[in-house]
Amino acid sequence: MIPDRFCQPAAPVAPIPVTVLTGFLGAGKTTLLNRLLGQGALAGAALIVNEFGEVGIDGLLVEGTGDDVVELNDGCVCCSVRGDLVDALLRLGERRPAPTRVLVETTGLADPTPILAALAAHPDLLACFRLDGVVCVVDALAGPEHLAHRIEARRQAALADRLVLTKADLADPEPLQQALRTLNPGAPLVPLKAATGPALLDAGLRDSRTGRLDADRWMGADDAHRHHHHDHGAGHASVRSIALRHDGAMSWSDVEAFLQFASAEPGLLRLKGLFWLQDDDRPLVVHGVRGYLHPPASLPAWPEGAARATRLVVIGEGLNERRLRDLFAAFCGAARTDAPDRDALRDNPLSVAGMRF
Numbered sequence: 123m124i125p126d127r128f129c130q131p132a133a134p135v136a137p138i139p140v141t142v143l144t145g146f147l148g149a150g151k152t153t154l155l156n157r158l159l160g161q162g163a164l165a166g167a168a169l170i171v172n173e174f175g176e177v178g179i180d181g182l183l184v185e186g187t188g189d190d191v192v193e194l195n196d197g198c199v200c201c202s203v204r205g206d207l208v209d210a211l212l213r214l215g216e217r218r219p220a221p222t223r224v225l226v227e228t229t230g231l232a233d234p235t236p237i238l239a240a241l242a243a244h245p246d247l248l249a250c251f252r253l254d255g256v257v258c259v260v261d262a263l264a265g266p267e268h269l270a271h272r273i274e275a276r277r278q279a280a281l282a283d284r285l286v287l288t289k290a291d292l293a294d295p296e297p298l299q300q301a302l303r304t305l306n307p308g309a310p311l312v313p314l315k316a317a318t319g320p321a322l323l324d325a326g327l328r329d330s331r332t333g334r335l336d337a338d339r340w341m342g343a344d345d346a347h348r349h350h351h352h353d354h355g356a357g358h359a360s361v362r363s364i365a366l367r368h369d370g371a372m373s374w375s376d377v378e379a380f381l382q383f384a385s386a387e388p389g390l391l392r393l394k395g396l397f398w399l400q401d402d403d404r405p406l407v408v409h410g411v412r413g414y415l416h417p418p419a420s421l422p423a424w425p426e427g428a429a430r431a432t433r434l435v436v437i438g439e440g441l442n443e444r445r446l447r448d449l450f451a452a453f454c455g456a457a458r459t460d461a462p463d464r465d466a467l468r469d470n471p472l473s474v475a476g477m478r479f
């Protein structure tokens with residue numbers, strides 16, 4: 123059984139979903155934001171717009187939002203103004219009526235991971251907010267170049283739950299689509315013209331409008347493709363996502379041990395997954411950012427229509443895919459002949475280091 127400390131009681135007030143909108147410089151984040159505002163998809167939402175420079179230009183470009191735009195200028199949310207971001211979120215959390223959603227637009231150079239880490243680990247933020255998803259805007263014109271040469275651009279795209287493709291009118295989008303399929307095959311790719319609230323928001327495990335659990339939306343539906351994905355572009359493939367799946371139930375101690383090893387993997391940026399446990403018919407949701415593992419939480423039941431299976435997505439930089447797969451296989455009881463099994467790993471945790479590189 124899972125220790126009680128991991129079973130979270132139902133929150134008395136529904137946490138406010140937070141969407142992180144990211145994308146490299148000039149990719150079209152503000153354009154997308156204005157499109158969503160024009161459609162009314164962000165009614166009742168509050169926006170936090172971050173940009174470099176003392177004068178908040180983006181705040182002026184966001185149309186018709188009145189008081190609900192908080193500008194964080196002169197720094198980047200992922201580093202110098204992270205404290206300001208936390209303060210801005212906490213103030214929004216105290217507002218009554220509470221915003222229906224908060225959308226944080228990052229600067230084009232931001233690494234979204236520290237923002238996700240703050241949402242996962244800051245106790246006051248955890249009480250009011252939940253990360254709904256990361257939307258990343260990528261442009262067909264400059265995107266392939268940025269993905270090839272800028273680590274920030276690759277991080278943003280790899281961490282995304284939804285990718286929005288812009289400037290397909292200016293350049294053939296095929297090279298960009300190919301690069302994204304390698305980097306993050308699980309995230310749906312939505313053309314700007316088709317970008318709507320339903321296509322981009324509510325990317326979390328629970329649909330905020332219906333309260334329904336939807337594992338496919340959360341994990342990215344293209345599981346099969348990702349499962350069989352191999353590293354094609356060795357030169358620039360250092361940031362990427364890896365999917366793991368096991369169709370049998372696992373013991374809690376195996377899950378715990380696997381998570382301990384996996385969250386210590388160098389280069390880990392994000393880990394999300396559902397575990398099927400032997401002694402518990404409720405799925406266990408796990409969410410990790412960098413080395414921090416959010417306390418696993420049991421859902422009341424399996425999402426309707428979802429097959430019972432353990433499914434994980436691991437996103438990271440320079441991840442050792444082979445070692446991760448071997449670790450996962452070991453704790454699923456399916457160790458490969460030339461890799462240590464779960465008992466060997468438990469007896470001698472250092473043997474992880476000895477696994478193939």
Ligand SMILES: Nc1nc2c(ncn2[C@@H]2O[C@H](COP(=O)(O)OP(=O)(O)OP(=O)(O)O)[C@@H](O)[C@H]2O)c(=O)[nH]1
Pocket residue numbers: 145146147148149150151152153154173180229230259287288289290291292314
């Ligand atoms: N032709 C064309 N232009 C676009 C498209 N999407 C965005 N743009 C233009 O690209 C420029 C940059 O778009 P923004 O929305 O300001 O990009 P951003 O990501 O917010 O930019 P930064 O805040 O500087 O990082 C603007 O001139 C947009 O009008 C598109 O799909 N097609």
